[in-house]
Amino acid sequence: MDIHEYQAKELLKKFGVNVPRGGIAYSPEQAVYRASELSGDKWVVKAQIHSGARGKAGGVRICSSEEEISDAAQWMLGRKLVTHQTGPQGKLVSRLYIEEATNIAQEIYLGFVMDRKLERVVVVASAQGGMEIEEISAEEPDSIIRSVVDPAVGMQNFQARExxxxxxxxxxxxxxxxxxxxxxxxxxxxxxxxxxxxxPLVVTGAGEIVALDAKVSFDENALFRHPDISELRDKSQEDPRETYAGDRGLSYIGLDGKIGCIVNGAGLAMATLDMIKMAGGEPANFLDVGGGASPERVLKSFKAVLNDKNVEAILVNIFAGINRCDWIAEGVVLAVKELDLKIPLVVRLSGTNVEEGMKLLKESGLEIETANTLAEAAEKVVGLWKASDETLAEAS
Structure with missing residues (x-):
């Protein structure tokens, strides 16, 4: 889960990190008022979205008067700011952070990331700040400093000094x-x-070290331990498809294709995406329905997939171990009837109670194509999608 810059700075401030003074604003008038509270003769108006590279998209402006602040706020608020991280759809600006301007003498990059391979926190730093870490790696690879933190003792003073x-x-x-x-x-x-x-982490002209920007991302699996952090979530900054699925306990990642996927197990889900692409199609999502899926959970999965209006066909691929194929089949039949499904649907079942599951699908009398292997299922769903796509094109 990501949070906004101003929220990250509030958290860091509690742990002794020096941040510039600032305030949140939801309107041009409030932005001007925040600047007057800060006093001074220069301020920075920052769009609060979950994305980097805001400055290149016009989301960060230095202002020297109330009029400039008001103009900047009017331009940003209500606009979908497009950066290379947001994609072409952009992200809506609904709040601004008004901050006192800082006299910058030096910019530094400082990052802390959980390295899954090492199972450690790794500190990544560079004297070349103000750029994306990818740019620093490409342009100044020798400037990158890496330091691994031992979780048994945490970050020590000597390590921070190094x-x-x-x-x-x-x-x-x-x-x-x-x-x-x-x-x-x-x-x-x-x-x-x-x-x-x-x-950047900056050194000011007055010789202070200040966090000029801050990005923080949290482990969603641990949020139950941090209700105060959960309250910082801004759903308007998330993919609505992923928000819908996540709120219903489904592991879902939205993609740009046309073929929706309902699969159990992350590895099988990835293999399914690959097979769809090999068959000439483009997957619309990654969705892991999980183990022990009930018919009701399968129905929720169909709703999550169909929440993406670009989906034009669906592939259900289940290898049942903890799951049962007859439960999955019940859920598929329930979903087709309740949602009045009109797009092509291919179901491949394997494993526990597969005979009962296939029987339920066949006896339902519904237009449900079945397959025995993943390769066959992928070929079928792509073929049906292309055929329906051509039919729609001819009709229009």
């Missing part, structure tokens, strides 16, 4: 840098975050 010295900071700045690095790690550890990124 990182700070490797960044080439002045000796007088080392204590501030150590405090910032340890604060970021502690926040990440105590809140079960997957990622903390400060880009």
């Amino acid at each position: 990182i700070a010295f490797s960044l080439g900071l002045e000796p007088a700045l080392i204590p501030q840098a150590v405090k910032t690095i340890i604060g970021c790690y502690q926040m990440m550890w105590e809140h079960d975050a997957n990622m903390v990124e400060i880009n």
Whole structure:
């Protein structure tokens, strides 16, 4: 789960990380008022969306007057900001963060990420801040510093000092840098975050280290332990298809294709996507219906898939171990009847109670195509989708 920049900064501030003063605004008038509260002669208006590269899309503006603040706020609010991370659909700007301007003397990149392979938190830092980490890796690979944190002892002062010295900071700045690095790690550890990124972390003209931007992502599986973090979720920034499925306990990732997939098991789901592509189609989603799926859960899965209006065919691929094919078949029949399904549907069942499941499908009298293998199922669903697509094209 991602959160907004201003929310991330509030969390980091509690752990001793220095952040600029700022306030949230939901209208141009409120943006001007926030700037007056901060005083000064320069302010930064920042669109709050779950994406990087906001500045390149016009989502970050430096303003020197109330009129400029109002104009920037009017331009951003209600607009779908498109960055290379959001895709062409963009993300809606419904709130702004008004922040005091900072006199920047040096920019640094500082990131903390959970490395699944190492099963450790890895600190990634670079003296070349202000760029995406991918750009830094390509343009300044030698500048990247990596440090693995031992979970048994956590981030230690000596380790934070090593990182700070490797960044080439002045000796007088080392204590501030150590405090910032340890604060970021502690926040990440105590809140079960997957990622903390400060880009840029800046050294100001006055010799202070300040987190000028902040991105934090949390492990959704651990949110039950952090109800205060769960409250920071902004569903307007999420893919509505994924939000719908996630709220119903389904593992779902939206894709750009036309063939919806309902599968049990992440590995089988990935193999199903590959087979659809090999057969000449494009999958519309990854959906793992999970083990022990009831007919009602299968129905929820169909609703989640059909929530994507681009879906023009559906493939159900189940290898039943904990699951039972007859439960899946009951759910498929229930979904076709209740949702009045009109698009092509192919079902491949294998494993526990497969005979009973196939019998239920055949005796339903519904237009449900069946297959014995994954390859056959993929070929069938792609063929039916192409045929229905051509029919629709001719009719129009």
